Amino acid sequence: MQLTLTSQQNIENLRLILATDVGSTTTKARLFKKMENGEYRFISSGEAPTTVEKPFEDVTVGLKNAIREIEELSGYKLLAESTETSILMPFNGRDAGVDLYVSTSSAGGGLQMIVAGVVKTMTTESSERAALGAGAIIMDSLSIDDGIPLHKKIEKLRFLRPDMILLAGGTDGGTKTHVLEMAEVIRAAEPKPRFGVSYRLPVVFAGNKVAAPDIVSMLSEKFFVKVTENIRPVLEIENVEPARNIIHEIFMEHVMSHAPGYEKLVKLVSVPVMPTPAGEGKMMRTIAEAYGINVLGVGLGGATTNIYSVYEGKFVRSVSANLGMSYSIGNVLKSAGVKNIVRWLPFEINESELYDRVGNKMIRPTTIPQTLEDLMIEHAIAREAIRLGFQHHKSLARELKGVHRERTISDVFEQEVKETYIDMKKINMIIGTGGLLSHTPRRQQAALILIDAFQAEGVVRLTVDSAFMMPHLGVLSTVHPRAALEVLEKDCLVRLGTAVVFSGTSEKDKIIGHVQLKTGSETYSLDVRYGELYCIPIGLNVKANLQAKPESDFDVGVGKGKTVSATLDGGVVGVIIDGRGRPLTLPEEPDERKRLLLKWFSAINAYPLKVGEEI
Amino acid sequence: MSTTYSTHAYTPGLRVCWCTSVRKERRLPLPGEVLVRKGQTVSQDQIVARTEVPGEVQIVNAASLLEIEPEELERCMLKKVGEMVEKDEIIAFRKGFFGLTKKYVKSPIRGKIEYFSGTTGNVSIRAEPTKIEIDAYIPGNVVETLSNEAVVIETKAALIEGIFGIGGERKGEIYIGVEDPSEEISPENVNERCRGKIVVGGSTASFEAIKRAADFGARGLIVGGLEFKQIKEILGYEIGVAITGHENLSLTIILTEGFGRLEMAKKTFNILKTFEGYNASINGATQIRAGVIRPEIIIPLQKEECREEAEILSSSLKPGTKVRVIRHPYFGCLGRVVDLPIEIDCVEAECQVRVAVVELQNGRKVKVPRANIELFDW
Numbered sequence: 001m002q003l004t005l006t007s008q009q010n011i012e013n014l015r016l017i018l019a020t021d022v023g024s025t026t027t028k029a030r031l032f033k034k035m036e037n038g039e040y041r042f043i044s045s046g047e048a049p050t051t052v053e054k055p056f057e058d059v060t061v062g063l064k065n066a067i068r069e070i071e072e073l074s075g076y077k078l079l080a081e082s083t084e085t086s087i088l089m090p091f092n093g094r095d096a097g098v099d100l101y102v103s104t105s106s107a108g109g110g111l112q113m114i115v116a117g118v119v120k121t122m123t124t125e126s127s128e129r130a131a132l133g134a135g136a137i138i139m140d141s142l143s144i145d146d147g148i149p150l151h152k153k154i155e156k157l158r159f160l161r162p163d164m165i166l167l168a169g170g171t172d173g174g175t176k177t178h179v180l181e182m183a184e185v186i187r188a189a190e191p192k193p194r195f196g197v198s199y200r201l202p203v204v205f206a207g208n209k210v211a212a213p214d215i216v217s218m219l220s221e222k223f224f225v226k227v228t229e230n231i232r233p234v235l236e237i238e239n240v241e242p243a244r245n246i247i248h249e250i251f252m253e254h255v256m257s258h259a260p261g262y263e264k265l266v267k268l269v270s271v272p273v274m275p276t277p278a279g280e281g282k283m284m285r286t287i288a289e290a291y292g293i294n295v296l297g298v299g300l301g302g303a304t305t306n307i308y309s310v311y312e313g314k315f316v317r318s319v320s321a322n323l324g325m326s327y328s329i330g331n332v333l334k335s336a337g338v339k340n341i342v343r344w345l346p347f348e349i350n351e352s353e354l355y356d357r358v359g360n361k362m363i364r365p366t367t368i369p370q371t372l373e374d375l376m377i378e379h380a381i382a383r384e385a386i387r388l389g390f391q392h393h394k395s396l397a398r399e400l401k402g403v404h405r406e407r408t409i410s411d412v413f414e415q416e417v418k419e420t421y422i423d424m425k426k427i428n429m430i431i432g433t434g435g436l437l438s439h440t441p442r443r444q445q446a447a448l449i450l451i452d453a454f455q456a457e458g459v460v461r462l463t464v465d466s467a468f469m470m471p472h473l474g475v476l477s478t479v480h481p482r483a484a485l486e487v488l489e490k491d492c493l494v495r496l497g498t499a500v501v502f503s504g505t506s507e508k509d510k511i512i513g514h515v516q517l518k519t520g521s522e523t524y525s526l527d528v529r530y531g532e533l534y535c536i537p538i539g540l541n542v543k544a545n546l547q548a549k550p551e552s553d554f555d556v557g558v559g560k561g562k563t564v565s566a567t568l569d570g571g572v573v574g575v576i577i578d579g580r581g582r583p584l585t586l587p588e589e590p591d592e593r594k595r596l597l598l599k600w601f602s603a604i605n606a607y608p609l610k611v612g613e614e615i
Numbered sequence: 616m617s618t619t620y621s622t623h624a625y626t627p628g629l630r631v632c633w634c635t636s637v638r639k640e641r642r643l644p645l646p647g648e649v650l651v652r653k654g655q656t657v658s659q660d661q662i663v664a665r666t667e668v669p670g671e672v673q674i675v676n677a678a679s680l681l682e683i684e685p686e687e688l689e690r691c692m693l694k695k696v697g698e699m700v701e702k703d704e705i706i707a708f709r710k711g712f713f714g715l716t717k718k719y720v721k722s723p724i725r726g727k728i729e730y731f732s733g734t735t736g737n738v739s740i741r742a743e744p745t746k747i748e749i750d751a752y753i754p755g756n757v758v759e760t761l762s763n764e765a766v767v768i769e770t771k772a773a774l775i776e777g778i779f780g781i782g783g784e785r786k787g788e789i790y791i792g793v794e795d796p797s798e799e800i801s802p803e804n805v806n807e808r809c810r811g812k813i814v815v816g817g818s819t820a821s822f823e824a825i826k827r828a829a830d831f832g833a834r835g836l837i838v839g840g841l842e843f844k845q846i847k848e849i850l851g852y853e854i855g856v857a858i859t860g861h862e863n864l865s866l867t868i869i870l871t872e873g874f875g876r877l878e879m880a881k882k883t884f885n886i887l888k889t890f891e892g893y894n895a896s897i898n899g900a901t902q903i904r905a906g907v908i909r910p911e912i913i914i915p916l917q918k919e920e921c922r923e924e925a926e927i928l929s930s931s932l933k934p935g936t937k938v939r940v941i942r943h944p945y946f947g948c949l950g951r952v953v954d955l956p957i958e959i960d961c962v963e964a965e966c967q968v969r970v971a972v973v974e975l976q977n978g979r980k981v982k983v984p985r986a987n988i989e990l991f992d993w
Contacts, residue, residue, distance in 0.1 A: 049986070072957070150674045158671075177685070181735045188672035188729070188739050192645070214734060322856055327903060330843075331855030352842050357943060359843030359874035362857050363779050363903055367942040367987045368966055374943050375964035441965030608965060 011480050014099040016091040018078060019472035020066065021276055022059050022105040022265065023050055025302035025326050025365050026435065029066040030469045031074055031098075032476070032487055040483035042491035044074035045467050049366045050107050051261075058261030059107055060085040060268070087268055102479065103269050104471040105262075106276035106301070111136040111251050112194060114162045116186065118144045118169030118178040123207065126231045127168045129316065129396065130206070130240035134247035135275030136164075137304065137321040142185070144169070144178045150185060157189035164250055165191070165201065165223075166243060167215070168231045170208030179207045183218050190222055200224040202250045206231040206243040226250065251275060271479055277306045279474030280433060281317050283488065284308040286477060288315075290485065293428035296454060298386050299470075300434035302326035302365055305389035308431075309397050311422055318393035323385045325378065325436050326365030333358045336384035343586045344380035344452070346597040347373065372607065375441070379449055382436050386453030394420035425458035425503075425557040431493070433465035440464075444535075444606040447496040447573045455584055457503050458557025459546070459566055462496040462573070495540055497571030500564075503582035504554035506530040513550035515577050517568070519543070526577065531596070534577040535604040538570030546575075576604060628939065628989035629776040629909060631883050634921035637772045637913050638758065641749050642765040644668065649760045657751040659786055659896065659915075663766045664749050670726060670742030677720040678736025681709045685736030692738075694728045701725050706738060752784055753896050754915050771921050773886050773914040775871065777837070780899025780910030781846065781859045782867030785813070787834035789914065791891045793817040796884035799876070800838065802827050809833040813895055813912075815887045819876040822848050828866055835867045835897045837887065837912060840877035840947075860900025860908070867899040869910045877947045880939070880993050890914045932990065938973060939991035940983055949993045950975040955985075 017032040017040075031044040046069025051062035064085040067078050077096040080086040088097035113136040117124030120143035128141055139162055142153050165186060169179030186203065193201040203223045205215045212227045219225050229242040266273060280299045288295040288310035299306035305323040309316050322331040333341060338351055357377060361367065369375040397420050430450050440446040446464045450456065469492050477484035502512050510530045517524040517536055524536045538544045546568050552561040568575055580600075587593045601607050647666020651657055678685045691707045700706055700722040707720040726742040755770030790812035792800045800816030805827040813835035814828055820838050822845060828836050847853045850862055871883050895914045902908040932938075932952060940948045954972035960982065961967055968984040975981060
């Protein structure tokens with residue numbers, strides 16, 4: 001049911017809003033309500049396994065199950081009496097129906113793309129940013145100058161089954177030879193679409209506009225070609241938005257329609273379904289813009305790990321397609337190695353046992369940890385998935401200066417020598433979302449996972465998505481931005497607190513600085529020892545004045561030995577003083593490492609155990 | 616404690632049936648020719664469709680080899696688009712200064728001129744197509760033909776869906792290698808009698824037993840579980856995501872329960888034992904993602920051999936439902952649901968979840984997150 005939202009008045013009159021995310025593992029439904037004071041609030045949630053499997057093979061079955069949970073918990077009747085899933089609309093003002101239904105989705109493996117350009121570090125990299133920003137997973141990227149012979153490129157492409165190809169290359173009016181050469185490769189390889197053999201694979205051309213007619217005539221016979229504005233009209237400008245928009249359009253029209261049950265979902269929603277990462281990314285940008293800060297975010301999902309950065313106005317999303325907490329959990333173990341996982345565990349585990357537990361989670365992706373030991377294993381793996389995902393992100397977040405979409409020639413050359421432009425000491429907020437981070441039994445666990453995985457530095461606020469609703473709010477913001485922001489503020493972002501991190505290395509137990517925190521009523525003062533973690537209970541909505549004086553070889557964000565004075569926000573966890581040093585290293589000796597981990601967990605009350613207690 | 620009558624938020628289990636209608640779609644990777652018609656009876660090995668996959672392409676930068684501008688290429692071409700050329704045959708030629716120098720471009724492969732460009736100066740030559748044929752995989756009736764792409768074959772069969780497998784489609788007789796589903800198949804029990812067979816172990820198999828099965832020419836091995844690390848030993852590399860089926864193995868391996876040493880469910884074992892000596896079609900292909908594919912064991916049956924039963928998988932979870940626990944600490948245990956409390960509960964890990972109270976086969980009642988059980992008819 002595509003709704004006609006013609007006027008602002010119609011939008012303001014939305015009283016009850018249902019939003020869902022049909023994820024790769026779980027379908028999550030959220031219900032938002034306009035309260036008597038006119039403010040929008042989150043009121044209920046329901047979740048159920050996504051039903052792409054037999055015997056259902058229809059995503060609307062899982063959708064119905066998730067919505068039914070909301071019905072049971074909220075008392076509102078949302079589903080129409082029918083064998084097919086159908087949402088009651090509009091809201092009757094009392095106990096049934098909703099005025100708006102929106103959804104995001106990453107089921108069906110999300111949007112899988114191939115990008116192709118001419119120069120690897122220029123058009124191909126821009127294409128990657130456009131595709132990733134649109135919420136895609138990049139299966140492969142090809143460039144004329146990537147050193148792979150043409151016939152090998154063709155061979156690689158032939159066996160891929162993407163949902164779409166993005167082709168770019170050349171500045172407007174410049175030489176068209178190279179981008180046509182890349183089109184020849186695509187034509188020769190003729191990759192087939194992932195779903196169905198009967199429809200033509202979409203190719204988005206966002207290159208030299210002079211080459212567009214040649215591209216169309218070369219590819220139209222075998223592909224569905226859509227031409228859009230050049231991603232690099234001139235060398236100094238990156239213009240990714242038109243390509244992103246076309247990708248979204250094609251995702252809706254061509255890709256979604258081929259996943260099981262999607263044709264039904266598409267009919268149910270009031271506005272077009274958005275890819276989950278695009279919804280999530282939209283909210284990360286909204287937060288950075290609303291507070292005027294640098295934000296680093298992670299969407300830790302079942303199949304993928306999305307990292308978002310909004311740094312000095314530049315938005316970059318990266319996705320590590322095979323790092324996740326369920327479907328791809330085996331790949332985290334494989335990529336990180338047993339040693340890197342085990343280093344975060346305060347207990348012994350036999351290597352085979354660890355492999356089996358990870359393998360069983362991979363093949364039963366919807367299960368959740370029942371024991372403390374299982375929970376800690378998942379948290380250890382989460383740290384490694386984020387760490388590896390962030391490593392990948394840094395390779396994409398490489399611009400140095402300039403406003404978003406604009407890059408100078410000097411940036412292009414400079415970026416080749418710098419790993420990333422992200423300086424952790426300048427990150428103001430870290431946001432965690434995704435099933436695991438939103439649902440940690442204690443919020444302390446999420447705070448510590450984020451600090452450890454990103455190796456946070458300086459003074460940084462920590463937040464998590466309370467009940468995994470950022471994608472929902474992202475798609476809602478396309479219809480009703482005020483409602484999305486109000487729910488974000490009041491119900492979505494959980495303020496965990498602030499981390500104050502001492503970067504540097506020293507000897508165990510040596511004093512590396514001094515911290516004083518003053519609230520209206522209390523003063524906390526402590527000497528920070530190397531290797532220690534502290535938690536000061538500055539609660540939610542409480543501000544504290546910080547004075548952090550590091551020793552000469554330590555840095556709290558403004559330079560070695562320099563004192564930081566700032567006003568901090570408390571939170572449900574409090575203010576975490578991290579004296580463990582950076583880079584964070586754990587002892588090699590197992591017993592010592594376990595003791596230390598237990599001490600840290602105990603310091604912030606992360607798990608239901610005391611120092612030295614065996615699990 | 617209030618109790619719900621039934622719930623819908625649960626994991627659908629794997630199918631294990633004495634007899635059911637099995638439909639298999641046999642789809643070509645590219646449109647081609649369907650060789651059977653609707654209503655026709657086919658045998659397991661009968662070819663039902665075929666197609667040709669376009670050959671590989673070689674691109675030659677002819678303009679640069681001829682030392683000309685790309686736009687001059689057309690007049691130097693000796694072959695037209697669509698024309699066949701032999702390997703090393705001259706496809707473009709240019710006479711140099713006063714005819715003193717001659718430049719040639721030879722085709723690197725046997726194939727057809729597909730395309731040449733006056734902009735890039737490239738010529739692409741496509742090799743001859745490769746023929747692909749697909750067989751029926753299961754004996755039965757053709758119930759549907761989908762234009763020039765696919766055939767659907769239906770048969771009555773016993774069906775067992777596994778949880779994980781490696782290796783592709785295989786056919787062979789069922790051979791039981793153990794007395795009991797809790798027993799590990801020993802290397803000594805894998806011998807010459809396994810040749811060409813699908814060998815059924817019990818709880819697990821050692822690497823030595825698997826190796827012997829491969830050496831003796833077994834076509835498949837079905838066990839309750841294997842250590843996840845063993846998969847690396849078998850394949851020579853680690854699996855990161857459960858997308859399998861294309862491994863280069865001489866035998867297909869299917870796990871019915873999961874990773875670790877796990878007793879095969881009695882019903883699964885009994886079906887396999889009952890139909891020992893029957894011809895089966897198996898496939899280890901697993902894809903635990905979009906369009907989920909589980910490994911399968913299909914044992915085609917005659918109509919009179921069928922033992923119809925009600926399937927529980929499409930029903931909802933309610934007290935009395937038979938389930939299997941699929942997560943530590945009760946991983947692999949079978950039982951019946953005795954209660955489904957409506958309130959959110961707290962388990963050891965402090966996760967706030969909806970739980971089910973399950974009475975395990977040993978009589979013990981345990982509280983398990985609902986997400987950690989699957990409907991399973993044991």
